Amino acid sequence: MEDLIAYFTNNKEIIFIVILMVFVGVEVIGNVPAVLHTPLMSGANAIHGVVIIGAILVMLDSSPDNYLALSLGTLAVFLGTLNVVGGFVVTDRMLDMFKKKK
Amino acid sequence: MNIDLIHIIYLFGSVTFILGLKMLSNPKTARNGNLLAAAGMTAAIVGTIFLKENEVSPIIYYLIFGAILVGTVVGWLTAKRVQMTKMPELVSLFNGMGGACAGLIGLIEFPKVAAHHPEKLGIVLAGMIIGSVSFSGSMIAWAKLNGTLRNAIRLPKYNIVNTLVLIGLLAYAVYIVVAGAYDPMHLYLLFTLAIVYGVLFVIPIGGADMPVVISLLNSFTGLAAAFGGFLYDNQVMLTGGILVGSAGTLLTLVMCKAMNRPLYSVVFGAFGETAASAGGGESQGSVREVSSSDLAVQMNYSSKVLIVPGYGLAVAQAQHVVKELETLLEERGVEVAYAIHPVAGRMPGHMNVLLAESNVDYDKLKEMEDVNPEFAQTDVVLVVGANDVVNPAAKTDPTSPIFGMPILEVENAKSVVVNKRSMNAGYAGIQNELFFRDKTSMLFGDAKKVLGELVNELKNLD
Numbered sequence: 377m378e379d380l381i382a383y384f385t386n387n388k389e390i391i392f393i394v395i396l397m398v399f400v401g402v403e404v405i406g407n408v409p410a411v412l413h414t415p416l417m418s419g420a421n422a423i424h425g426v427v428i429i430g431a432i433l434v435m436l437d438s439s440p441d442n443y444l445a446l447s448l449g450t451l452a453v454f455l456g457t458l459n460v461v462g463g464f465v466v467t468d469r470m471l472d473m474f475k476k477k478k
Numbered sequence: 479m480n481i482d483l484i485h486i487i488y489l490f491g492s493v494t495f496i497l498g499l500k501m502l503s504n505p506k507t508a509r510n511g512n513l514l515a516a517a518g519m520t521a522a523i524v525g526t527i528f529l530k531e532n533e534v535s536p537i538i539y540y541l542i543f544g545a546i547l548v549g550t551v552v553g554w555l556t557a558k559r560v561q562m563t564k565m566p567e568l569v570s571l572f573n574g575m576g577g578a579c580a581g582l583i584g585l586i587e588f589p590k591v592a593a594h595h596p597e598k599l600g601i602v603l604a605g606m607i608i609g610s611v612s613f614s615g616s617m618i619a620w621a622k623l624n625g626t627l628r629n630a631i632r633l634p635k636y637n638i639v640n641t642l643v644l645i646g647l648l649a650y651a652v653y654i655v656v657a658g659a660y661d662p663m664h665l666y667l668l669f670t671l672a673i674v675y676g677v678l679f680v681i682p683i684g685g686a687d688m689p690v691v692i693s694l695l696n697s698f699t700g701l702a703a704a705f706g707g708f709l710y711d712n713q714v715m716l717t718g719g720i721l722v723g724s725a726g727t728l729l730t731l732v733m734c735k736a737m738n739r740p741l742y743s744v745v746f747g748a749f750g751e752t753a754a755s756a757g758g759g760e761s762q763g764s765v766r767e768v769s770s771s772d773l774a775v776q777m778n779y780s781s782k783v784l785i786v787p788g789y790g791l792a793v794a795q796a797q798h799v800v801k802e803l804e805t806l807l808e809e810r811g812v813e814v815a816y817a818i819h820p821v822a823g824r825m826p827g828h829m830n831v832l833l834a835e836s837n838v839d840y841d842k843l844k845e846m847e848d849v850n851p852e853f854a855q856t857d858v859v860l861v862v863g864a865n866d867v868v869n870p871a872a873k874t875d876p877t878s879p880i881f882g883m884p885i886l887e888v889e890n891a892k893s894v895v896v897n898k899r900s901m902n903a904g905y906a907g908i909q910n911e912l913f914f915r916d917k918t919s920m921l922f923g924d925a926k927k928v929l930g931e932l933v934n935e936l937k938n939l940d
Contacts, residue, residue: 390708394720400496401724405732408503410820410845411827413733417693418569419502419512420726423495424699425576426519426718427609429526430583430706435542436527438586440535445586450541452582457549458556459576460523464516465557466568467502471509473562473831 415470422463428456485713487525492717494518499725522714562792562831567623570692573699574616580609580702585669587709592660598709603651605705607672612698614676619692622680636682637746643678647671679745684880687744689821690733694745697726743882765901768919770928773858773895774935780857782813784849786886787829788822790863790898794925797836800862803929804838806936815842817849817859817886819867846886853890861888861896863925868896869910878908889915897921897928 384391408416431452438445494514501511527542553572560568584606591602621627650671654664683691704719706712734741768776777783785800804814816838822829830843844852853859861868864886871878872885888894894917901913901920912918921928 387708390711390716393713393716394704397717397720398724401499401721401726402728404496404500404721405503405725405728408729408732409505411830412503412505412508413693413729414566414569414689414827415508415512416499416502417689417696417726417729418565419508419515420499420700420722420729421569421573421576421696422512423499423515423519423718424696424703424722424726425572425579426491426495426522426715427576427580427583427699427703427706429522429712429715430703430710431579432523432526432542433710433712434583434586435538436530436534437590438538440537446538446541448582448586450545452579452586453542453545454549455575455582456579457546458553459572459579460519460553461550462553462557462568462572462575464512464519465554466560466565466572467512468509469557469562470565470831471512473835 415467418463418467418470422460422467425456425460425463428453428460431456484525484529487521488712488714491518491522491714494521495714495718495721499721564624566689566692566828567620570616570620570623570688570695573692573696574613574620576699577609577612577616577695577702580699580706581606581613581669581672582609583706584609585665588665589660589662591709596658599655600651601705601709603654603668605702605709606669607647607651608698608705609702610669610672611676611679612695612702614673615680615695615698616676616692618677618680619688619695623688627681636678640675640678640682643671643675647675683744690730690741690744693726693730693733694741697723697730700724700726765913766919768895768921770921770931771935773919773921774932774939776893777807777812777858777860777932778810778936778939780812782852782856783807783858783860784815784817784853784856784888784891786817786819786822786859786861786864786868786888787833788819788862788864788867789828790865790925792823792828792832792863794863794927796862796925796929797832797838799926799929799933800833801836801838802933803936804842806933810936815844815849815852817846817853817888818843819846819864819886820884822864822867846884850887853887856891857893859888859891859894861894862929863897863899865898865910866908868912869908870912871908871910880908888912889917892917894918895921897923897925899924 405416431449435446435449435453438449495518498511498515498518501507501514557568584602587602591598618627647668650668653659654668680691700719700722702719704716704723707716707719731741734744785804787800791797791800807814816833818829833843834840866880868886868888869880870885870889872880872883875881889912894912896913896918898920900922913920
């Protein structure tokens with residue numbers, strides 16, 4: 377129990393962010409029309425590409441002679457970039473189709 | 479200075495993600511919302527790279543820039559070149575890449591964290607497991623959507639097997655953390671187990687449910703990114719990840735609701751090995767074929783025609799000829815409308831997008847709940863390349879893998895004409911008894927080609 381409270385105290389900012397963000401996420405996409413489900417999914421898909429920042433941090437933290445970490449890290453940055461760039465571009469193309477409706 | 483600036487950039491990034499998602503849920507602002515989030519993402523990435531500018535060896539910068547450059551070119555070209563009909567599988571593919579990224583981060587960080595911050599080991603493993611499951615699951619979803627993997631593969635007792643694998647996976651992770659088993663062998667074994675679980679998780683799920691699965695895996699990757707944020711105490715990863723995790727989960731539930739199918743029945747599917755009992759390829763009697771000239775006459779003397787578009791229409795790019803058919807029939811005083819199933823095609827909204835492209839009036843696109851009572855007063859229903867969404871087995875056959883999915887009740891119409899390329903089973907891999915009914919006739923061939931013939935026959939009737 378004491379451990380739990382200590383853990384909470386040590387990480388209180390993060391726990392606050394997590395809980396608030398859960399509510400923001402739910403609030404933000406409430407009442408979305410069915411037509412937009414796929415573009416929204418695709419846009420959210422691009423946003424979680426933010427994981428690439430973790431891959432960059434790994435790289436910046438690696439020593440230049442740790443070849444295993446560097447090659448895996450480079451691969452991770454590459455895959456993360458695919459997620460980000462591909463995700464945003466695909467979403468934009470989908471939404472472009474909707475614009476023509478007018 | 480740089481260290482302080484980065485927090486402002488991260489705050490900006492987080493705000494753009496929230497606003498971007500908000501704007502994406504409204505048709506008017508959606509496109510700008512996407513661009514805004516992209517701008518925030520770019521700022522966060524560039525900021526991160528230059529955060530430590532004085533301490534890092536140049537070779538690492540070259541590697542990072544090289545990877546980003548190649549990734550940008552490949553991602554951009556792939557996203558630009560792919561056909562509209564292939565969009566859903568592409569989303570799945572990109573989602574898998576994000577998951578793999580999270581999985582790799584876990585693999586690299588494990589030895590470092592084990593040596594210096596063992597209290598953060600649980601976070602590293604959680605991010606790695608979720609990312610890896612999302613990766614392999616997305617790859618299976620991708621293979622299913624592009625047709626490489628045709629049918630739902632159900633191992634005997636797959637639900638029990640999957641649950642056991644999941645429990646084993648979690649227990650193993652807990653063991654590594656608690657017992658301090660820091661040998662890399664354990665890490666690689668756990669990684670492999672997570673990949674296997676992702677495959678087992680998605681492989682029994684039918685193609686019709688794939689959009690829901692992709693949305694679910696999407697929120698998994700968000701969660702994996704959030705664990706990365708926890709690990710590095712990085713706010714933009716944390717906010718972006720949790721935001722997608724929670725919005726993605728809600729979106730998954732909303733999509734399930736649109737299909738009137740609870741999430742557990744999507745994930746656990748039909749219990750037992752019932753997929754085959756619905757008759758994979760066996761014939762259930764004879765079908766009646768109709769020629770385009772007969773159909774033209776029949777439609778000409780109808781008072782109401784409903785068109786049910788499906789994936790076949792998208793594949794054949796038949797949206798323009800469908801519009802032409804609509805115009806011709808309306809000139810002859812026939813009432814024409816479109817019945818849109820929520821998951822027609824391979825993604826929600828797919829048909830709306832395609833028909834909007836050929837200038838079909840928005841009011842003519844009727845949603846399932848509104849149009850179902852209308853079938854009884856309809857003379858001809860023309861099903862263009864749809865199959866599972868009009869399969870009556872979803873209502874009548876509890877052993878069918880699609881049982882419980884709401885369908886367009888076309889069987890209530892006076893006559894049903896189904897355009898298909900062949901008698902092959904639909905996406906869920908099951909036969910459709912509708913095709914064998916007395917009032918159903920088949921119009922075989924590529925949608926664009928046969929509907930073109932139908933249009934010509936109609937013109938010749940004058």
